[in-house]
Amino acid sequence: MRVLITGGAGFIGANFTHQTVRERPDVQVTVLDALTYAGDLKSLVPVADHITLVRGSITDSDLVERLVAESDVVVHFAAESHNDNSLNDPSPFVQTNLVGTFTLLEAVRKHGVRFHHISTDEVYGDLELDDPAKFTPETPYNPSSPYSSTKAGSDLLVRAWVRSFGVEATISNCSNNYGPYQHIEKFIPRQITNLIDGVRPKLYGAGLNVRDWIHVEDHNSAVWAIIDKGRIGETYLIGADGEKNNLEVVQNLLEIFGHDKNDFDHVADRPGHDMRYAIDASRLRDELGWEPRFTDFRSGLEATVDWYREHEVWWRPRKEAVEAKYAQTGQ
Ligand code: NAD
Numbered sequence: 001m002r003v004l005i006t007g008g009a010g011f012i013g014a015n016f017t018h019q020t021v022r023e024r025p026d027v028q029v030t031v032l033d034a035l036t037y038a039g040d041l042k043s044l045v046p047v048a049d050h051i052t053l054v055r056g057s058i059t060d061s062d063l064v065e066r067l068v069a070e071s072d073v074v075v076h077f078a079a080e081s082h083n084d085n086s087l088n089d090p091s092p093f094v095q096t097n098l099v100g101t102f103t104l105l106e107a108v109r110k111h112g113v114r115f116h117h118i119s120t121d122e123v124y125g126d127l128e129l130d131d132p133a134k135f136t137p138e139t140p141y142n143p144s145s146p147y148s149s150t151k152a153g154s155d156l157l158v159r160a161w162v163r164s165f166g167v168e169a170t171i172s173n174c175s176n177n178y179g180p181y182q183h184i185e186k187f188i189p190r191q192i193t194n195l196i197d198g199v200r201p202k203l204y205g206a207g208l209n210v211r212d213w214i215h216v217e218d219h220n221s222a223v224w225a226i227i228d229k230g231r232i233g234e235t236y237l238i239g240a241d242g243e244k245n246n247l248e249v250v251q252n253l254l255e256i257f258g259h260d261k262n263d264f265d266h267v268a269d270r271p272g273h274d275m276r277y278a279i280d281a282s283r284l285r286d287e288l289g290w291e292p293r294f295t296d297f298r299s300g301l302e303a304t305v306d307w308y309r310e311h312e313v314w315w316r317p318r319k320e321a322v323e324a325k326y327a328q329t330g331q
């Protein structure tokens with residue numbers, strides 16, 4: 001099987017590439033990545049001898065068409081992925097998430113190639129803290145930020161290409177991932193690298209916002225389950241029942257580092273900050289028999305802390321610029 005992975009130099013795509021090389025030696029992997037500020041060649045060094053890496057944009061229709069024509073499956077991770085950046089400048093989000101997905105869809109339509117679209121639970125908006133409900137595939141779309149609205153738009157493009165043109169596609173909407181190779185602009189690695197540097201963790205607002213954490217390896221095993229066994233045209237929600245509020249996450253990290261649980265700062269809140277995400281993954285579990293393996297959040301977090309401690313060369317070059325950017329918004 002020839003698999004084209006878009007965004008394979010980013011957090012989840014790199015982990016997916018590693019997992020694929022490790023567990024599926026008969027799969028031929030090509031990574032297409034523009035190596036934006038979020039992509040990092042270092043993340044692919046351990047698998048460099050087993051993949052073909054193409055540097056380029058998913059908005060480049062000639063390049064995309066050539067690569068898609070040589071593939072059996074496209075797994076589409078490439079995106080602008082950070083909400084805070086989308087509030088500062090939405091333009092690359094529209095280009096990559098909407099125009100890029102459109103460009104890929106046109107190519108898979110022309111060449112009859114199977115497509116799996118990676119999306120987010122944020123397309124559903126947010127839930128109240130005291131609401132027992134979780135997101136299901138039937139929850140209406142209600143995105144809040146430029147990031148999530150462009151992801152919602154890209155999902156709708158995929159659905160339309162399935163219905164109108166018979167494209168063989170599936171969609172997955174996953175909750176918040178954590179694990180190795182995550183960009184240090186994101187919540188967990190930002191706080192871990194702050195703590196390594198002796199800086200107090202920074203909580204947006206009161207810190208009561210809830211995210212449904214899943215280890216990146218579990219996200220990616222679910223993606224493979226969908227590629228292997230998923231029904232064409234179907235949407236699968238991926239989550240591992242990992243709801244935690246941000247304060248709990250920070251206090252877990254403080255404990256791991258041996259600090260007092262109050263050694264953190266409240267900083268300016270994110271405008272339009274979604275309150276709570278929660279995933280009902282029963283379709284994935286019941287239909288495809290998928291189960292998460294990393295169900296102990298605390299030990300997953302400890303392993304992630306160890307990874308950042310051991311891979312300072314990977315994250316250190318970005319730290320100063322990331323913190324300078326946050327300083328501009330008082331975060
Ligand atoms: P990331 O920002 O770490 O990586 C994105 C990758 O895409 C980078 O390597 C970047 O260089 C590449 N890229 C960006 N624009 C491109 C373009 N125009 N052409 C080619 N490559 C381009 O993101 P991530 O956290 O790994 O997220 C990957 C996917 O998973 C995204 O589609 C995101 O919406 C989705 N997702 C993420 C999470 C999460 O918690 N991180 C949860 C659910 C879904």
Ligand code: DAU
Binds near residue numbers: 188190277
């Ligand atoms: O739900 C899936 C989504 O999860 C993905 O689609 C996105 O690509 C991914 O970035 C993530 O979005 P969030 O906005 O939830 O993740 P982020 O890591 O930016 O923030 C997680 C929570 O932590 C959120 O409530 C904001 C808060 N936060 C974040 C940072 C960076 C802080 O309190 N302090 C911080 O310094």
